[in-house]
Amino acid sequence: MIRVLLVDDQHLVRAGLRMLCGATDDIEVVGEADNGHQATTLVAQTLPDVVLMDLRMPGVDGITATARILASRPSTRVLVLTTFDDDEHLYPALAAGAHGFLAKDAAPEEVLDAVRRVAAGDAPFSRTVLRRLVSTAVNARENAVPxxxxxxxxxxxxxxxxxxxxxxxxxxxxxxxxxxxxxxxxxxxxxxxxxxxxxxxxxxxxxxxxxxxxxxxx
Structure with a gap:
């Protein structure tokens, strides 16, 4: 059973993800958090295999939370859920150690597949997110190689x-x-x-x- 922690400040998003995961036989939602501070605390309490992480949240954001979670529990896998206005946060999330990136408008089966893949040690990402990551990563490097x-x-x-x-x-x-x-x-x-x-x-x-x-x- 894959243990999943949901982290998003939108209750509706968490509810949808909880229902999606709950409809499977191999994925269990062990907790929910609406900010990065709460997420860090819950990881220590619930010991999830995978954290589905939003990036923009009040207080401690998803980037800081990712870094803190992986520093305290490196075996946890962080799968970032992004929207099209998250571009400036993508490369910092990658630098913080995120293991995969998925667009929030991904199909339900794509989300479940990503959870399973990241839990197995893979690093799934939506191709649209990859294109945005490439652009952001290159721009973030002052001495980027052409x-x-x-x-x-x-x-x-x-x-x-x-x-x-x-x-x-x-x-x-x-x-x-x-x-x-x-x-x-x-x-x-x-x-x-x-x-x-x-x-x-x-x-x-x-x-x-x-x-x-x-x-x-x-």
């Missing part, structure tokens, strides 16, 4: 293929199927990519792929 192959370290041809597909938002299983290789091999390539690029998670890899202009990425 888009293009030169922005990447030396990679093998297969690593570039895998990186491009990570940038498309594909899971390890989907990448394995697309490239006709084993899932274990994909995981090995992803781990190598993280080491070579200094990326701490899959979302950062996806941003790098799209920023570098790899075919298909983003």
């Amino acid at each position: 888009p293009g192959a030169s922005a990447l370290p030396e990679l093998t041809g297969r690593e570039r293929d895998v990186l491009a597909l990570v940038g498309e938002g594909l899971s390890n299983a989907d990448i394995a199927q697309r490239l006709h290789i084993g899932v274990t091999t994909v995981k090995t390539h992803v781990a190598s990519l993280m080491t070579k690029t200094g990326s701490s998670n899959r979302v950062r890899l996806a941003v790098l792929a799209a920023s570098a202009g790899l075919p298909g990425a983003g």
